[in-house]
Amino acid sequence: MDNSIWISILGFLATVVLAFTVGVFYGGFVRKITARIQNRIGPPVYQNFFDIVKLYSKKTAINHGWMQHLGPAFAITASVTSLMFIPVLNGQDWIWFENLNFKGDLIFLLYMMVFGSLGMALGAGQTGNPHSAIGVSRGLSQMVGYEIPWVLALVAIMMQAHTTSITGLLEYQNANGTWMMFESPLAFVAGLLAMLGMFHYAPFDVPFAPAELASGPASEFGGKYLALMMTSGSIFAFVKLVLFVDIFMGGASNLIMLVVKTFLLYMVPVLYGIVSPRYRTEQSIRYFWGWPTFIGVLGVLYVVFTR
Amino acid sequence: MSYGLQALLGVLFLVAFGVKSAVMPLHVWAPRAYADSPMSFTAIFSGLLSKMGVFGLGIMLISVFSKATNGNLFIYSEVLAWLGAITGVIATFYAVIQTDAKRLLAYSSVAQLGYIVVGLAIGTKLSVMAAIFMAIMHAIFKGTLFMAVGAVERQTGTTDMTKLGALIRKMPLTFVASLMSIIALAGIPPLGGFIGKWMLYESLIVSDHYFLIVMTFLSSTAAFLYSYRFLFGIFLGQEEKEFEDVKEAPAIMVIPMMLLAGSLFFFGVFPGYLFEPIANGMEFLGMGQVDWNMTMLSNGWGDHVDTLSIVNSILTIFGIAFIFLSLKNRKKTRYVTTKDIHTGGEIPTENENLTYAVDFYKPFERAIEPAMKRKMDFYYNKFGEGLETLFDFIRRVYTGNGQTYAIYVVVFLVILILFSKQIFL
Numbered sequence: 001m002d003n004s005i006w007i008s009i010l011g012f013l014a015t016v017v018l019a020f021t022v023g024v025f026y027g028g029f030v031r032k033i034t035a036r037i038q039n040r041i042g043p044p045v046y047q048n049f050f051d052i053v054k055l056y057s058k059k060t061a062i063n064h065g066w067m068q069h070l071g072p073a074f075a076i077t078a079s080v081t082s083l084m085f086i087p088v089l090n091g092q093d094w095i096w097f098e099n100l101n102f103k104g105d106l107i108f109l110l111y112m113m114v115f116g117s118l119g120m121a122l123g124a125g126q127t128g129n130p131h132s133a134i135g136v137s138r139g140l141s142q143m144v145g146y147e148i149p150w151v152l153a154l155v156a157i158m159m160q161a162h163t164t165s166i167t168g169l170l171e172y173q174n175a176n177g178t179w180m181m182f183e184s185p186l187a188f189v190a191g192l193l194a195m196l197g198m199f200h201y202a203p204f205d206v207p208f209a210p211a212e213l214a215s216g217p218a219s220e221f222g223g224k225y226l227a228l229m230m231t232s233g234s235i236f237a238f239v240k241l242v243l244f245v246d247i248f249m250g251g252a253s254n255l256i257m258l259v260v261k262t263f264l265l266y267m268v269p270v271l272y273g274i275v276s277p278r279y280r281t282e283q284s285i286r287y288f289w290g291w292p293t294f295i296g297v298l299g300v301l302y303v304v305f306t307r
Numbered sequence: 308m309s310y311g312l313q314a315l316l317g318v319l320f321l322v323a324f325g326v327k328s329a330v331m332p333l334h335v336w337a338p339r340a341y342a343d344s345p346m347s348f349t350a351i352f353s354g355l356l357s358k359m360g361v362f363g364l365g366i367m368l369i370s371v372f373s374k375a376t377n378g379n380l381f382i383y384s385e386v387l388a389w390l391g392a393i394t395g396v397i398a399t400f401y402a403v404i405q406t407d408a409k410r411l412l413a414y415s416s417v418a419q420l421g422y423i424v425v426g427l428a429i430g431t432k433l434s435v436m437a438a439i440f441m442a443i444m445h446a447i448f449k450g451t452l453f454m455a456v457g458a459v460e461r462q463t464g465t466t467d468m469t470k471l472g473a474l475i476r477k478m479p480l481t482f483v484a485s486l487m488s489i490i491a492l493a494g495i496p497p498l499g500g501f502i503g504k505w506m507l508y509e510s511l512i513v514s515d516h517y518f519l520i521v522m523t524f525l526s527s528t529a530a531f532l533y534s535y536r537f538l539f540g541i542f543l544g545q546e547e548k549e550f551e552d553v554k555e556a557p558a559i560m561v562i563p564m565m566l567l568a569g570s571l572f573f574f575g576v577f578p579g580y581l582f583e584p585i586a587n588g589m590e591f592l593g594m595g596q597v598d599w600n601m602t603m604l605s606n607g608w609g610d611h612v613d614t615l616s617i618v619n620s621i622l623t624i625f626g627i628a629f630i631f632l633s634l635k636n637r638k639k640t641r642y643v644t645t646k647d648i649h650t651g652g653e654i655p656t657e658n659e660n661l662t663y664a665v666d667f668y669k670p671f672e673r674a675i676e677p678a679m680k681r682k683m684d685f686y687y688n689k690f691g692e693g694l695e696t697l698f699d700f701i702r703r704v705y706t707g708n709g710q711t712y713a714i715y716v717v718v719f720l721v722i723l724i725l726f727s728k729q730i731f732l
Contacts, residue, residue, distance in 0.1 A: 062647070063640045067475060067482075067543065073628035080624045081617075103616040107508045108496060112617075114531065115495045121535055122486075125543035126475060128645025133544065133663040140532050141671040147528045148521065155517050164509065165610040219649050224636055228628065281670030289674075300517050 012084065016235070019083050019242075022259065023234030024048045029263075030270050037274050052230050060223030064127045071123015072221065072228035078116025079236040082109055086243050089258060090170050090251035105165040106154055109243070110147075116232065117143070120217060127220035135216020138281045139200075139207030145288035146197030146204075152296025153191035156184050156303045157247060166243070170251045179250040186299030188248050192268060193292035197284070198240055199266075201273030206281045241265055317383055320367050327360025329417045330387070330424055331394040335683050338401070341413035346457035349409070353416040354450035358442050361420065365427050369435065369592045387428035392519050395421030395526035400675055402533040403668055408456050408466040408541060411533055412449065415492070418526055419445045425523060426507050431514050432589065432597050433606060437506030439585045444499045444574065448488035451567040452537075455485040458556035458564070459541055468540025469664045473645060475542040477553040482542045484564035489534045491571045494527055497618040499574035502604065509606035536667055545662040546645045576618050577601060 028045035035042020063069055085104040104112075117139065124132035157180050158164050161172035173180055181188035197204045208216045221229055241262040245252060249265075252258035279287065322333065329337035341353045368384070395418045402414035423445070426438025458481050459474065460466050475482045491500035504527065511520040555561065574581055579601030586597040598605075605611035646655050655661055666672075672679070704715075 060636055060640045062643045063637075064643060064645060065476060066479075069632060069637065070629070073625055073632055076628045077621055077625040081620045084620055100613075100616050100620060103611075103613040105610045105612055107505055108501075108612050108617070111495050111501060111504070114493075118490075118493065118495065118531060118535065122538060122543065125535075125539045126473075126645075127648060128473065128543075128545040128661065129648040129650075130545075130661050130663040131649075133539065133667075136535065136539075137663075137667055138670060140535055141668060141674070144525070144528050144532065144671070145674070148525055151521055151524045155512065155520055158512055159515075159517060163608050163610055164512065164606065168608075168610060214649060214651060223640075224632060228632065282673040285671065285674035297518075304515075304517065 015083060015088060016080060018088065019235045019238040020231060022262070023236075023238040024052065026237060026263070026266055027234055030266075033270065034274050048230070048234070052227055052234075055223060055227035055230065058223045058227075060225055062222070063225075064220065067126040068123045068220070068225075071120050071126075072225045072232065074119020074123070075116040076228055076232040076235075078112060078114075078119065079232045079239055081115075082112050082239045082243075083235060085109060085112070085166075086239060087167055087170060087246055087251065088242055089255070090174075090246070090253060101167055102165075106158065106169075106247070107164055109166075110151070110154070113236075113239070114143070116236065120229070124217035124220065129220050131213045131215075131219050132217045135207045135209070135213050135219075138209075139217070141281050142197060142204065142206055142284050142288075145285035146194045146292075148194075149190040149288055149292035149296040150194035150198070152293065152300055153187040153194065154247075156187035156190075156296070156299040159300070160184050160187075160303045160307060166246050169247050173250040179248065181248045184299055184303055186295055186302050188299075190292050190296035190299050191244070191248060193295070194288065195240070195244060195265075196269045196272060197288060199237070199269040199273075201269045203273070203276040203279045204284050205273070205278055206284055209278060237266075238262070317367075320371075321364070321383065321387060324360045324363040324367065325387075325390075325424075328357060328364060328420050328424060329360070329394070330390050330421070331397060332390075332683050332686070334394060334398065334417050335687065337417050338398075338410060338413040341416055342407065342410040346409075346453070346460055350450040350453035350457070353413065353453060354446040357416060357420060358446060361423050361427065361438070361442050364424065365435070365439070366592070368427055368430060369589075369594060384428045384430050388425045388516070388519055389522075391421045391424030391428060392522035392526070393421075394418065394424070396522055396529070397678070399526040399529045399533070400679060403529060403536070404672055404679075405533070406467060406469050406540075406665075408459070408468050408471075408537060409453075411468070411537055412452055412456065415530070415533060416445070416449055418530065419449070419492075421526070422504075422507060422523060425519065426510070429510060429514055429516065429519075431510050431607075432594055433506055433513070434510035435589060435594065436582065436585055436597065436599070437503050437510055439588070440506065440578070440581055441500075441503035443581060444491060444503050444571070447567050447571055447574075448491045448500065451484055451488040451564050451571075452492070454560065454564050454567075455481050455488070456541075458560045461560070462553050462556055463550055468536065470547075471541045471550070472544040472662060472664065473542070473546040474550065474553060476546075477550065478542070478555045480561045480565065481556055482538075484561070484568040485538060485542065487568035487571055489538055491575070493531055493534045497572070497575045497614065497621055499571045499578070502575060502578045502614070505604060505612060506606075509604075509610070513607040532668055532671065540664060540667070544645070544664065545660075547662070576614055578604070578614065 025045060027048040031047065032042045032045055084100040087101045121136040121140065124136055157169065160183060161169050163169060163172065169180065200208060218229060244265055245261045249261055252261055326333045341349055344352055398414050398418035398421060402411050402418060405411040405414060423438045423442050426434045426441065456466055458478065459471065462478065463471060465471060487498065491498040494500045494504035507523065508520055579599060582599035586599050589597050602615045603611055603613055
C-alpha cells in the first residue's frame with residue numbers, strides 16, 4: 001500500500017516533467033522554424049525554457065483581485081488533470097506509469113479540457129482589460145466552431161471501436177494491428193482540421209491576435225502568473241498531441257516513437273499557420289462549420305454503413 | 308383501442324406536456340414568463356415548476372406508451388428527442404445574444420429542458436437516469452442562479468448586463484455561488500452538472516444516436532458562451548462609478564445560495580445518493596433492475612468514470628498551484644484598479660469608458676445569422692394572420708341582406724330532405 005502511493009507520486013512527477021519538457025521544446029522549435037521560414041535567425045530552441053525559468057524566479061508585481069489570482073491555477077489544474085487521464089506510452093513489455101488512465105474516458109476529457117480555458121477566461125475577465133474581454137469572446141466563439149468537427153470525429157471512432165475510453169481505443173488498434181487513421185480516414189481528416197483550430201495558430205489565432213489585441217486574455221498577467229500560464233500552455237499542447245496520437249495513430253510504444261509522431265502531427269498546424277493570414281472570427285467559425293463538419297458527417301456515416 | 312386512436316392519444320399527451328416542458332415549437336411562452344415574473348418566484352418557476360412537464364412526459368413515455376398494445380414507441384421517441392435537441396440548440400443561441408441576465412437564464416432553462424427531454428425520449432435506462440439526474444441538478448443550479456440575480460437586482464436595481472460590472476469585489480459570496488452553479492451548468496467536472504451530461508452522451512452513443520449527440524454537444528458548447536457572459540457581465544470587467552457603494556446581499560439571501568451551491572459539489576462527488584431514489588422510481592415504473600454505483604459511472608459498453616479520482620486529482624493539483632501562487636507571492640503583489648491596465652501606451656483618464664459589454668458576441672451572432680432569421684413567434688403570427696384571412700372570407704356569408712338568409716334556409720331544408728337518410732340513419 002505504501003509502495004503504491006510512492007509509485008503514483010513518481011508517475012505523476014515523471015509524466016508532468018516529460019510533458020513540460022517536450023511541450024516547452026516544441027514551442028522553441030516552432031519559434032525557430034517560423035523564424036527560418038521568415039528568413040530570420042530566430043531564438044535558440046531552449047529560449048522558451050529560459051523564459052519560463054526567468055518568470056518563475058521573478059516576483060509578481062500587480063494583481064487585480066482573487067479571480068485573476070486563481071485563473072492560472074485553474075489553467076494548470078485542467079492541463080495536468082487531463083494529462084493524468086491520457087496514456088502517454090503504450091508498450092507491450094514496458095508501460096509508462098498508469099496514473100489515472102483507467103478512471104476516465106474521452107467524453108470526460110472533452111469537458112476537462114475546457115475547464116482551463118474557462119478558468120483563465122474568468123481570470124482575464126477580472127482584469128477589466130477590454131483586450132482580454134474581446135479575446136475571450138472571440139476564443140469561446142471559435143471554440144463552438146471547432147468542437148463540432150472534433151466531436152463528429154470522436155463519435156465516428158468511438159462507434160467504430162465500440163468504446164469511449166482511450167485505453168479501449170488503444171487496445172482496439174493494437175488488436176486489429178492497424179491505426180484508426182486508416183480505419184476511418186474521414187474521421188481523421190475532420191479531427192485534423194479541428195485540431196488546426198485547437199492549437200490557435202494562424203489562420204485561427206483570433207483570440208490572441210498579437211497585432212490587434214496585445215495577446216488578448218494573457219495581457220494583464222505577469223511574473224509567476226505568466227510563468228504558470230506558459231507552463232500550463234506547454235503541458236496542454238503535449239496533452240492534445242498525445243491524445244491525438246493515442247486515438248488516431250495507435251499510441252506510441254517508446255519515447256522516440258512518441259516524439260516522432262507528436263512532432264510530425266504538431267507540424268501540421270504550425271506549417272499551415274506560418275503561411276496563412278488571420279481569419280475574422282465569424283469566418284473562422286463558418287470555416288469549421290463548412291468542410292470539416294461535412295467531412296465529419298461523412299466519417300460518421302462511413303462508420304455506420306461499413307461496420 | 309384502435310391503432311389510430313392510440314397514436315392520436317399519444318400525440319395529444321406529448322403536446323400537452325411539451326407545452327409545460329417548453330419543447331420547440333411550443334416553447335414561446337417560457338422565456339418571457341420566466342424572465343418577467345417577480346424575482347422571488349422565478350427560482351421556483353424555472354427550477355421546480357418546469358419539471359412538472361418533464362415528470363408528465365416521463366410517466367407517459369415510460370409507463371404508458373411502452374405498454375401500448377400495438378403501437379410503436381420508436382417514432383414518438385425519435386421525433387421527441389430531435390425536437391428536444393433542436394430546442395436545446397436554438398434556445399442556447401438565443402441565450403447567447405441576450406443582454407438581460409434574467410432573460411439569459413430563462414432561455415438557458417428552455418435549453419436545459421431540451422436535454423432532459425432528449426434523455427427521457429431515448430428511453431434507455433442510462434438516458435432516463437441521466438434525464439432525471441439533470442432535472443434535479445437543473446433545479447438546484449438554476450434556482451441558485453436566479454437567486455443570485457435576485458440578490459444583484461436587490462442591491463443594484465438592475466439586471467442589465469451591459470450596465471452592471473465588477474461586482475465581484477462587492478458581492479464575493481454571491482459570485483462564488485454563481486460560479487459554482489455556472490460550472491455545473493456548463494457541465495464541467497467535478498460538479499454535479501457533469502454527471503448528468505456524461506450519462507446523457509454515453510447513453511446517446513451506446514444507443515446509436517450519433518447525430519443527436521452532435522446536436523446536444525453543439526448546444527452544450529455554445530452554453531459556455533452565455534455562461535461566461537453571465538459571470539463577466541455581472542461580476543467581472545471594468546468597475547463602474549454608479550455601483551461603488553453596493554454591499555453584499557443580506558445573509559438570508561446568501562446562505563440558501565451557498566447551501567445549494569455546496570450541494571452541487573456534494574452530488575458531483577457522490578452521485579450515488581441521487582441514483583438510489585432515481586433507480587427505485589424507475590424500477591417502480593417498470594424499467595427493471597437499474598444498476599448504479601456510489602462514485603462510479605458506467606455505460607453499456609463497460610467504460611466508466613470514477614468521480615472520486617477526478618475530484619482528488621483536481622483538488623490536489625489546484626491546491627498545489629494555489630499554495631505556490633499564494634504563499635509569499637500574494638502579499639508582495641500590489642492590488643491595482645481596473646483602470647490601471649495595459650492599453651498600449653495610453654493612460655486612460657478617470658471618465659474614459661473601457662467597458663466591453665455591448666454586443667459581446669457580435670462575431671458569433673454574425674456566424675449564426677442564418678439560424679436566427681426567423682423566430683418561432685413569426686410562424687405563430689403568420690398562422691394567426693392566415694386564420695384571420697380565412698375567417699374574414701367565411702364572414703362574407705353574412706351579407707346583411709334578408710333575401711340571402713332566406714336562401715340559406717331553403718338550401719338547408721333541401722339538404723335535410725335529400726340526405727336525411729344518411730344523417731339520421
